[in-house]
Amino acid sequence: MSVSEWLSALLIAAGTGFFLAGSAGLLRFPDVFTRLHALTKADNVGLGLVVAGVALQTESAVTLVKLVLIWWLVLVSSATVCCLIAGAVLRHGRAPAAEEEAR
Amino acid sequence: MIPALDILLIVALLWLARQALVARDLFKGVVLFIAFGLLLALAWVRLRAPDIALAEAAIGSGLTGALFLSTLGRLRRMEREAGQAEPPPEDGRRGGWTGGFLTAAGTVLVTALLGWAVWALPAGAPGLGDAVQARLGESGVSHRVTAVLLNFRAYDTLLEVGVLLVAIVAVWAVARADFPFVTRNAEAGSVPPQQTALVNLLVPVMLVVAGYLLWIGATAPGGAFQAGAVLGGAGVLLLLSRPHWAVLPERRWMRTGLAAGLLVFLGVGLALVIAGRRLLEYPAGWAGALILLIEAAVTLSIGLTLTLLFLGGRPAAGDPAPTMTHTNQQP
Numbered sequence: 001m002s003v004s005e006w007l008s009a010l011l012i013a014a015g016t017g018f019f020l021a022g023s024a025g026l027l028r029f030p031d032v033f034t035r036l037h038a039l040t041k042a043d044n045v046g047l048g049l050v051v052a053g054v055a056l057q058t059e060s061a062v063t064l065v066k067l068v069l070i071w072w073l074v075l076v077s078s079a080t081v082c083c084l085i086a087g088a089v090l091r092h093g094r095a096p097a098a099e100e101e102a103r
Numbered sequence: 104m105i106p107a108l109d110i111l112l113i114v115a116l117l118w119l120a121r122q123a124l125v126a127r128d129l130f131k132g133v134v135l136f137i138a139f140g141l142l143l144a145l146a147w148v149r150l151r152a153p154d155i156a157l158a159e160a161a162i163g164s165g166l167t168g169a170l171f172l173s174t175l176g177r178l179r180r181m182e183r184e185a186g187q188a189e190p191p192p193e194d195g196r197r198g199g200w201t202g203g204f205l206t207a208a209g210t211v212l213v214t215a216l217l218g219w220a221v222w223a224l225p226a227g228a229p230g231l232g233d234a235v236q237a238r239l240g241e242s243g244v245s246h247r248v249t250a251v252l253l254n255f256r257a258y259d260t261l262l263e264v265g266v267l268l269v270a271i272v273a274v275w276a277v278a279r280a281d282f283p284f285v286t287r288n289a290e291a292g293s294v295p296p297q298q299t300a301l302v303n304l305l306v307p308v309m310l311v312v313a314g315y316l317l318w319i320g321a322t323a324p325g326g327a328f329q330a331g332a333v334l335g336g337a338g339v340l341l342l343l344s345r346p347h348w349a350v351l352p353e354r355r356w357m358r359t360g361l362a363a364g365l366l367v368f369l370g371v372g373l374a375l376v377i378a379g380r381r382l383l384e385y386p387a388g389w390a391g392a393l394i395l396l397i398e399a400a401v402t403l404s405i406g407l408t409l410t411l412l413f414l415g416g417r418p419a420a421g422d423p424a425p426t427m428t429h430t431n432q433q434p
Contacts, residue, residue: 073308080301087295 004056011053018046031097032089036082043078047071109149116142129178133171140164153324154248157316161332166409169339173413243390244321252326253394257383261372264364264401271361271408278416294344302344309337317402321391327364327398331405338410354418357407364404368397 001009018041025038051071055064119139126132140163147156235247235255242250252260313333320326341349352360371393372383380386385393 073305076304077301080297083297084295 008053008056011049011056015046015049015051015053018042018049022046032094033086033096036086040078040082044075047074112142112146112149116146129175130172133168133175136171137164137168140168154326154329157324157329158332161329161336162409166332166335166339166413169336169413173415177415241387241390243385243392243394246320246322246324246326248324249320249326249394253397254383254385254390257372257397261365261368261383264368264404267405267408268362268365271411274412274415275417280414280416280418298344299346302340302346306337306340306346309333309340313337313402313406317395317398320398321395327401328405330398330402332409334402334406335409335413338406339413342410342414351418357411357418360407361404361411364397364401367400371397 022038022042025041026035029035029038048071051067055067058064058067116139119135119142123132123135123139126135140159144156144160144164147153147159232247235251238255239245239247239250242254244250244253313330316325316330316333317327318325320330351357375384375386376382378386
């Protein structure tokens with residue numbers, strides 16, 4: 001395997017690690033806010049690393065642009081949707097778990 | 104390695120389907136259904152049918168999911184308005200033992216028949232693939248699926264486009280649009296600014312993607328149904344967020360847009376009949392252009408149909424458009 005192939009494999013493995021951690025967080029964290037925190041890390045950093053890894057394997061510029069576009073769209077929508085979900089949950093009067101315990 | 108992925112996919116699909124069906128909470132059921140649709144799209148990719156995968160992801164999972172969610176919202180509102188006089192029905196246990204048995208027996212029977220039908224196919228039969236490949240050069244496009252859908256079997260697609268028009272006519276006939284629901288957020292000024300910003304960003308991107316899918320359909324997976332689904336998705340986003348630049352068209356333009364696909368399709372077919380050919384028998388050299396014309400009109404109609412299906416009824420005679428502009432011009 002060449003250097004770029006090793007690097008690509010390393011990046012994709014690191015990205016998968018973020019997805020794994022995000023899934024574990026989704027299952028284990030106590031409330032919506034911390035779960036969102038875990039999920040957006042997977043979407044942003046995890047997908048970014050996977051895209052970077054796959055990008056190293058492509059030779060076509062068009063594919064490269066498409067890959068970056070996919071990452072950017074997921075980035076924008078996941079960040080916004082995270083914000084919207086958290087806002088909606090707060091408006092419905094649900095406090096973060098830590099605050100509820102403190103009461 | 105490949106069987107492992109496929110087996111995982113099959114197990115996950117069956118599990119999700121079961122969970123979606125037995126979910127006591129309808130919202131949970133809908134979310135599971137959307138997840139099921141996305142995995143089903145992956146299954147189509149594994150079967151090397153990217154055209155169907157695109158349609159499944161966009162229409163089967165995305166827009167059907169949005170329709171379910173809007174239905175659910177309407178049901179909950181009706182329950183609230185009824186003062187919760189009736190307790191929510193006990194989900195999943197209504198049929199009793201006999202009902203469950205009959206459902207199970209029916210499912211097993213249908214599955215067995217389908218399995219037998221696949222089993223009975225002669226092994227390695229070429230199907231119609233060779234016939235399509237042989238005449239692909241004359242079809243006007245170089246993607247086999249589009250050649251079948253818009254040329255060799257254009258008749259079927261014409262009827263499908265007709266079915267979509269009938270669907271929206273039926274919805275308009277039985278229900279009025281629930282504008283208060285859709286506009287409530289916008290009118291209360293409670294659409295979060297992040298949502299508006301995201302919609303302002305995504306809708307232009309979606310328009311470009313729809314145009315790309317329509318154009319690429321001639322040579323690769325894509326085409327009117329996928330492009331129309333993306334347009335419909337953009338329409339749903341607009342309905343939910345009501346950015347100030349988006350105004351529902353007047354009703355006659357809506358009707359024209361809804362019927363455009365079928366009208367252009369039929370128009371081309373009839374013009375060819377008058378010119379002495381058979382219905383939708385494109386003249387040599389014209390096929391590509393005629394297919395693009397039909398697909399462009401069908402894309403528009405599908406996008407509008409899906410958007411207005413999400414609206415859930417006929418826009419009221421009072422015409423919502425002026426109200427909308429009015430509210431949106433307020434500071």
